[in-house]
Amino acid sequence: MSTIWETLEGYLDQVEKPARYIGLEEGAQKPPHDESNVAWLLTYPDVYEVGLPNQGLQILYEILNESPIAEAERAYAPWVDLEKVMRAEHIPLFSVDTHRPANEFDVIAFNLSSELVYTNLINCLDLANVPLMSSERSGGHPLIGAGGHCVYNPEPLADIVDFFALGDGEEVVSDITEVVHQFKSAKNGLQRRQELLLALSKIEGVYVPSMYEPTYHENGAQVLKPISDEVPELIEKRTIVDLEEWAYPKEQLVPITEVVHDRLNVEVFRGCTRGCRFCQAGMITRPVRERSDEQVRTMIQSGLKRTGYDEVALTSLSTADYSGIRDVVEETMADPVNCGQVSISLPSLRVDAFTVDIAASIQNARRTGLTFAPEAGTWRMRQVINKLIREEDLYGAVESAFSQGWRRMKLYFLIGLPTETDEDTLGIARLAANCVAIGKRYTSAASVTVSVGGFVPKPFTPFQWFGQNTLEELNRKVHMLKDEVRKTKGVKLKWHDPKATLVEGILSRGDRRLGEVLKSVWSSGGTFQEWSEYFNLDLWTSAMEKAGLDYEWYAYRHRNLEEPLPWDHLDAGLYKDFLWQEWRDALEEKGLEDCRWTPCYDCGACTGYGLDHVVASTSPPVGGSQGTWQDLDSGSFAPQLLQITSKAR
Amino acid sequence: MILRLQTTKIGKIRFASHRDIAKVWERSLRRAEIPLVYSEGFSPRPKIAFGLALPTGAESVCEYLDFHLDDQKYETSNISSLPEVLTRILPEGIAITGMVKMQSKYISLQQSVTSTVWSIEVKENIEYVNKWVKTVLDSEELVIERTRKGKQVVDDIRPYIRDVKSEENTLLGRTTIQTELSTQPRSLRPSEFLAAAEPNLTMVRLRRLKQFIDTEDDQIDPLDLGDSLNFDLELCSP
Numbered sequence: 001m002s003t004i005w006e007t008l009e010g011y012l013d014q015v016e017k018p019a020r021y022i023g024l025e026e027g028a029q030k031p032p033h034d035e036s037n038v039a040w041l042l043t044y045p046d047v048y049e050v051g052l053p054n055q056g057l058q059i060l061y062e063i064l065n066e067s068p069i070a071e072a073e074r075a076y077a078p079w080v081d082l083e084k085v086m087r088a089e090h091i092p093l094f095s096v097d098t099h100r101p102a103n104e105f106d107v108i109a110f111n112l113s114s115e116l117v118y119t120n121l122i123n124c125l126d127l128a129n130v131p132l133m134s135s136e137r138s139g140g141h142p143l144i145g146a147g148g149h150c151v152y153n154p155e156p157l158a159d160i161v162d163f164f165a166l167g168d169g170e171e172v173v174s175d176i177t178e179v180v181h182q183f184k185s186a187k188n189g190l191q192r193r194q195e196l197l198l199a200l201s202k203i204e205g206v207y208v209p210s211m212y213e214p215t216y217h218e219n220g221a222q223v224l225k226p227i228s229d230e231v232p233e234l235i236e237k238r239t240i241v242d243l244e245e246w247a248y249p250k251e252q253l254v255p256i257t258e259v260v261h262d263r264l265n266v267e268v269f270r271g272c273t274r275g276c277r278f279c280q281a282g283m284i285t286r287p288v289r290e291r292s293d294e295q296v297r298t299m300i301q302s303g304l305k306r307t308g309y310d311e312v313a314l315t316s317l318s319t320a321d322y323s324g325i326r327d328v329v330e331e332t333m334a335d336p337v338n339c340g341q342v343s344i345s346l347p348s349l350r351v352d353a354f355t356v357d358i359a360a361s362i363q364n365a366r367r368t369g370l371t372f373a374p375e376a377g378t379w380r381m382r383q384v385i386n387k388l389i390r391e392e393d394l395y396g397a398v399e400s401a402f403s404q405g406w407r408r409m410k411l412y413f414l415i416g417l418p419t420e421t422d423e424d425t426l427g428i429a430r431l432a433a434n435c436v437a438i439g440k441r442y443t444s445a446a447s448v449t450v451s452v453g454g455f456v457p458k459p460f461t462p463f464q465w466f467g468q469n470t471l472e473e474l475n476r477k478v479h480m481l482k483d484e485v486r487k488t489k490g491v492k493l494k495w496h497d498p499k500a501t502l503v504e505g506i507l508s509r510g511d512r513r514l515g516e517v518l519k520s521v522w523s524s525g526g527t528f529q530e531w532s533e534y535f536n537l538d539l540w541t542s543a544m545e546k547a548g549l550d551y552e553w554y555a556y557r558h559r560n561l562e563e564p565l566p567w568d569h570l571d572a573g574l575y576k577d578f579l580w581q582e583w584r585d586a587l588e589e590k591g592l593e594d595c596r597w598t599p600c601y602d603c604g605a606c607t608g609y610g611l612d613h614v615v616a617s618t619s620p621p622v623g624g625s626q627g628t629w630q631d632l633d634s635g636s637f638a639p640q641l642l643q644i645t646s647k648a649r
Numbered sequence: 650m651i652l653r654l655q656t657t658k659i660g661k662i663r664f665a666s667h668r669d670i671a672k673v674w675e676r677s678l679r680r681a682e683i684p685l686v687y688s689e690g691f692s693p694r695p696k697i698a699f700g701l702a703l704p705t706g707a708e709s710v711c712e713y714l715d716f717h718l719d720d721q722k723y724e725t726s727n728i729s730s731l732p733e734v735l736t737r738i739l740p741e742g743i744a745i746t747g748m749v750k751m752q753s754k755y756i757s758l759q760q761s762v763t764s765t766v767w768s769i770e771v772k773e774n775i776e777y778v779n780k781w782v783k784t785v786l787d788s789e790e791l792v793i794e795r796t797r798k799g800k801q802v803v804d805d806i807r808p809y810i811r812d813v814k815s816e817e818n819t820l821l822g823r824t825t826i827q828t829e830l831s832t833q834p835r836s837l838r839p840s841e842f843l844a845a846a847e848p849n850l851t852m853v854r855l856r857r858l859k860q861f862i863d864t865e866d867d868q869i870d871p872l873d874l875g876d877s878l879n880f881d882l883e884l885c886s887p
Contacts, residue, residue: 005661010853013706018664024740254676256662256740257669308676341687 004091005099011089015081019257020048023096026254026307029061030098031071038180040064040072040173041095041105041142045112045120046530048076048096052253053261055315056148057111059248060173070177073097073105077120078127080528086127093127102128106180106190107143110161112150115507116500116530118157119522121146125160132519134162134210139191143180143200151207152237152284153459153567155222156507156514158209163200165207166570167237167284168270170246172205179203201231205238207570214512220553222511223564236571241611243270243289247299254307263311263345264303268296268328271605272317273596273613276375277386277586278414280458282317283579284572286605288596288613293324300332304342313345320350320358321596323615329362349373351389356400370401373412376420377427383589384419386582391431398435402442409435409448415477416455416469416501418586425477428452429484429491436490449492452481454501456508460572462582464565467558468505474498499537503529505555506540511566514554517543575604650718650725651755653875654732655747658709662742667702670743674699674714677738683731684722700758700860700871701765701836709857711765713758713871715751728878736885744885749875758871762832764811766859767839769826772851775817778824782813784846791845806845809837823853829861 012018033039042061044051051057057074064072073095078086085091093102102108108128110121122132125144131137134144146154147165154164165172183189183196190196201208211231212224226233240246252264271288272281291299300312312332316322329344344362349355351372359370374394376382382389398409413428432450439446454474457463469477478495485493507514520543521529528534544551559565561580578601585592595601596613606612658670665673674697678685685695696717703709732745739745771778785791791807811829818825830837843850861868 009661009664012664017666018706019666019669022661022664024661024742026740256665256673258672305682306680308678308680310679341693 002101002104003099004094004101007089007091008094008099011082011085011091014085016079017049017257020076021078021082021096022256023099024256025052027249027251028097028253029065029072031065031073033098033100034071036069036185038070038107038177038184039105040070040177041075041102041108042072043075043077043093043102043108043110043124045077045110045117045124046528047079048255049257049259051076051111052255052259053265054111054113055249055265055267056169058253059246060109060169062248062250063170063173064177067174067177069181070174073100075102075108075124077124077528080534083123083127083527092129093124103130103142105142106184107145107176109145109147112146112148112154112157114530115150115156115504116535118507118518119526119529121157122160122518122522123527126522133159135159137162137193139188139193143196145176149281149284152280152570152572153509154207154209155512155566156510156518158512159515160518161209162197163206163208165238166205166235166572168240169238170240170248172203172238175203176200176206198228198230204236207235209512212569217564219563221564222513222566224566224569234569234571237284237573239287239573239611240289242614243267243291244295247291247295252303252307254309261313261347262309263313264300264307264309265313265315266296266299266303267291267316268314268319268322268324269316271613272321273594274318274321275386275582275592275594277384277462277582278375278417278455278458279317280461283461283574285317286573286603287611288615290323290615293328296324296328297331300328301335301337305337310341311343311345313347315347317348318350319346319348320352320355325358329358333362351397352393353396353400356397356404359401360404369408369410370406371410371412372397374431375412375414376417376424377413377429377431378424380589381417381420381424381427383591384586385414385417386586386591388591394431395434395438399438402439402446407439407443407445407447409439409446411435411448411450413450413452414455415452415481416474418463418466419589420469422477422480425480426484429481429488432485432491433488436488440490447490447492449494450481450485451494451496452478453496454498456501456504458508459565459567459570460574460579462579462586464509464579465559465561465583467556468501470552470556471498471502474501497532497535500529500532500535502551502555503535503537503540506544506551509566510554513547513549516547517549520546573605575602578603650720651715651751651753652718652728652731653713653715653749653751653758653872654735654745655872656712656714656739657744657746658703658707658712658742660708660742662740663708664706665740666705667699671697671699673740673743674716677735678716680738681731681734683735684719686717686719698757698759701762701832703857704838704840704855707839707855707857710746711857711860713860715755715758732884746884747872748878748884749872750878751875755874761862761874762860762871763863764829764831764861764868765836765857766827766829766861767842768856768858769828769839769843769852770818770854771824771826771843772853773824774822775815775824778815778826778850781846781848781850782815782826785810786813788846793841793844795841806837806841810842810845826850827858829859 042057044054061072064070075095125132130141144162146161147169151164179199197208200206201211211227213227214222214224217223269290271285273288276282351374374389375387432448435448436446457466457468475498485491521539524539526539687693687695698715700713732748736744790805792805794803809831814827816825839855860871
């Protein structure tokens with residue numbers, strides 16, 4: 001075993017926030033470096049403050065370190081100041097746990113949660129002294145893997161990464177370990193790299209891109225063919241059936257230095273059935289699998305005690321949908337052990353008054369801000385995206401919040417959605433103005449911050465065929481909103497840079513040819529592209545041009561049903577005809593029910609796997625099913641078709 | 650009851666900032682289930698007071714903090730095990746090496762400490778350093794310019810330098826300087842001290858060895874201001 005600490009420590013005085021490179025977190029492990037073990041380096045390709053809280057990485061860290069044949073450490077992308085030192089002093093990428101050089105690990109596995117970190121992945125490989133291209137690596141080099149939401153279209157990284165793991169990682173990580181261990185135990189086993197890759201490709205949920213050869217359809221679209229009969233034609237994502245069996249992380253890491261989401265996180269369920277058509281997370285993580293409220297309570301109690309945190313976040317998509325939400329919140333707040341010093345946060349809130357009541361019961365003193373995501377400015381637009389929040393749901397929530405002492409509200413919206421008209425865009429400003437007007441009845445300090453992001457179509461969503469709005473169009477919409485918002489005092493506008501949206505769009509639905517582009521952006525210094533101070537669109541457009549590729553073709557073009565998609569060989573559990581039907585329904589402004597409380601419409605997530613939604617309670621969540629058209633008490637806004645369906649039940 | 654603890658900060662943990670360590674303490678005291686008195690008001694905070702900030706990257710064998718134990722909720726017979734319990738919970742490199750009980754009225758660490766002793770390892774060799782030390786000690790004033798609240802101010806730091814000694818570090822050809830610097834009316838930083846005379850010295854390692862409080866005819870340790878507890882403490886060695 002070796003460590004670079006002795007060299008590194010001499011330079012840490014010269015860099016910003018050196019505590020992010022020392023490890024020492026509560027819960028951190030110091031694996032024994034047993035030569036026969038499969039050593040994983042779990043790497044988050046962004047700075048420590050962003051990467052450390054990642055729950056997926058922490059879950060795998062624990063599972064691997066519990067295994068008798070594996071050991072796992074963590075690495076994060078060094079910030080630019082340390083990178084400079086590392087390059088000058090020949091310090092390789094290292095683990096923060098024991099400061100072991102990255103290339104001494106058997107597997108370097110990356111978490112990919114945003115397209116803009118792809119060049120950081122390349123930079124990490126380079127800092128690790130590992131050849132960048134999969135084809136340039138051999139027996140002595142670590143295997144390079146990746147998981148996370150972006151791997152539902154991993155093609156831009158297909159020539160760089162050796163294998164991708166699709167879906168829940170809890171089980172597949174041990175399957176991969178098993179295979180690597182077999183090869184490692186055999187004499188010169190790791191030298192038989194091709195055989196090893198082939199063996200990996202046979203694991204359910206594992207995609208080994210080098211086992212597939214691309215050809216290009218007449219319009220330029222990529223089609224992949226397996227290079228042999230042994231390789232599966234379709235790679236299905238992995239799904240753990242029962243979240244209850246995986247109560248991880250059991251020992252959440254408590255960092256020494258401040259990070260984002262610096263609190264205890266307890267995942268209450270995985271999956272979502274709301275069916276928002278723009279939302280990739282909601283589609284690819286189906287079906288819904290809830291933890292029992294008993295387990296959630298135990299995880300909160302023991303977690304707070306072990307970590308010393310005074311804040312716990314209940315994490316999931318649309319957390320107020322959790323069946324046991326009220327009980328869990330009330331009992332945690334009432335627990336005498338917490339002495340009234342513990343606060344709960346719900347990062348993903350539904351837009352309705354019930355949610356605000358829950359929020360009110362947990363925020364004891366500090367009512368600083370509350371965030372809602374109506375996503376679109378008009379009911380028509382919200383029907384298209386299937387986010388069926390009525391205007392009065394939002395006003396009810398806002399009224400309830402202002403009346404209970406909140407003074408600042410944050411509203412999230414998307415612009416550039418399919419069929420969007422200027423009326424829809426301006427509807428955002430109208431909603432915000434109305435919210436401020438409601439707030440002014442309670443406090444003169446009422447303010448609303450509107451945050452808009454340009455919509456990027458994602459694989460395995462009904463909008464995967466949609467041509468994203470052009471840079472110019474998104475800029476026009478932002479300016480239009482800026483002008484409109486200026487008319488109302490108390491409304492502030494923030495927006496995501498449309499230039500970054502364009503790059504996300506190129507990569508989100510990109511193909512293998514973009515690997516060259518990524519390399520060329522990286523080699524011209526394009527790292528930390530998700531950081532606005534380092535993002536540079538020119539690097540991307542000139543790299544595209546150099547590679548002879550047209551970014552408009554990738555980002556702006558509508559696809560049709562016949563066109564092969566670069567992720568057609570992957571299976572997120574959703575039937576393609578279901579997604580296509582949803583796309584057609586979206587264009588016709590037809591909403592779709594939440595299947596948790598209505599008959600199954602066969603999206604594929606459960607049926608294909610013999611699974612079912614696992615809920616802690618079969619009745620709709622406390623307070624009814626606000627926030628969807630199913631709350632029909634005052635249903636004048638619900639479309640006719642949906643009313644008929646609901647009467648028929 | 651108000652307790653004053655003496656701790657170390659040695660090894661990798663030296664790169665954690667003063668602010669980071671404050672948060673670590675809050676969480677560690679909660680984990681040890683040591684109930685604290687909270688401040689009144691809109692957003693109550695536990696009553697913990699830290700001494701003079703240690704520069705990020707520096708080690709120390711003499712850090713102090715005071716905290717207000719909620720006696721109503723704490724079995725006082727457990728106090729003797731408190732240093733050992735906390736040392737186990739705190740990050741590697743922080744160990745509790747002393748504990749006393751303070752009177753309810755006492756002067757804060759920030760106000761009462763008058764000087765600190767530092768061990769500064771510099772790259773330069775002993776001859777070089779000795780010349781430098783002589784220049785410093787022979788000077789009647791040492792004026793440095795520094796930025797304070799965005800403005801350039803000029804300061805004579807000579808009165809802050811109480812003592813300087815140097816010792817050869819034969820292995821690496823480096824030198825270790827031991828110096829006592831005043832902390833009142835402001836704390837002179839070791840980096841400012843090294844910049845006191847030309848040519849400046851290059852610091853490689855810094856450790857705080859001692860904190861002193863001047864009395865009329867003596868110098869005492871911050872722990873001397875408290876009352877020792879009436880049982881054997883399970884203290885930890887650094």
